[in-house]
Amino acid sequence: MNQSVIKALRLLQYFSLETPKLSLADIARYSGLTKPTAYRLLKSLEEEGFLTRNDHNPDDKDYMLGLRLFELGNIVAEGMELRKIALPYMERLRNEMNEVVHLVILDRKEAVYVERVETDQPVKLFTRIGLRTPLYAGSAPRLLLAFMKESEREQILNEMKIAPFTESTVKSIDELRSLLDDIKANGYSVSYGEFVPGTLGMSVPIKNHTATVIASLTVVIPGDNFSEEKKSEMISQLQFIANEISRKCGYCL
Structure with a gap:
């Protein structure tokens, strides 16, 4: 198994209705990863549309689940x-x-x-x-x-x-x-x-x-x-x- 892929996908599990937004520090703490490692994985997920950030607000750089997951979820639901x-x-x-x-x-x-x-x-x-x-x-x-x-x-x-x-x-x-x-x-x-x-x-x-x-x-x-x-x-x-x-x-x- 590709451990980098597994680690990246596991990061998505920390988002929930109670915690829809998470900072880099939050994710590093929950996952036990170093901030540089967590950032690298988060950046990859962001580039593929699985995560997003609000770059228009400098005070709010938290990560949120992206629309790509919404699209895939609808495919699962329809199936x-x-x-x-x-x-x-x-x-x-x-x-x-x-x-x-x-x-x-x-x-x-x-x-x-x-x-x-x-x-x-x-x-x-x-x-x-x-x-x-x-x-x-x-x-x-x-x-x-x-x-x-x-x-x-x-x-x-x-x-x-x-x-x-x-x-x-x-x-x-x-x-x-x-x-x-x-x-x-x-x-x-x-x-x-x-x-x-x-x-x-x-x-x-x-x-x-x-x-x-x-x-x-x-x-x-x-x-x-x-x-x-x-x-x-x-x-x-x-x-x-x-x-x-x-x-x-x-x-x-």
Whole structure:
């Protein structure tokens, strides 16, 4: 592997919604590189359009992500057939339930939110398209972990370190294993306030033509006072829509 290319690409990972601008000193500190090395890599990324700087303001020379990444991101988004298939069904589910609907996939041992359909309710959630979360917290990440191949799941569990987001976040690997067993047995996943207190998350699997779980269809609802009957009704709605999406992906029920 070309180590210079790898080092340069890793610098892009330090940018986020919380830190959209970074100085040379910031990037050198985060990466552990010397300033001359970091500058050389940043300059190459800037020349190719992956980074940009505001040269019109001498007081603001921070780096920002460039439009080339926006272009490439759109190509990736357009190429995600699952996302295009699922979106109209997600909108239908949103219209029926008037709740936020997510599509979540597995990527590099993390859950990634690749689509989100909003509601007109004033609900403040932490999620956004492109968000990555660990696999132990939340109904969607846990569902993806539960339906992985056993050998892959065990490898992840053996390497996993749990850091709680709220008081409701799972506390131990043993507790997590028990939840994963329940998810596989029941065919759905439920979580209570694991990222945002006072919210209920419900997730069901989407499968492809090989019956492999390729995504989670998820609804997040404000409040935590739901009867078992009401939750059962909503999960049935979710499963019906997820089955429709799965059929479009080649799965034969």
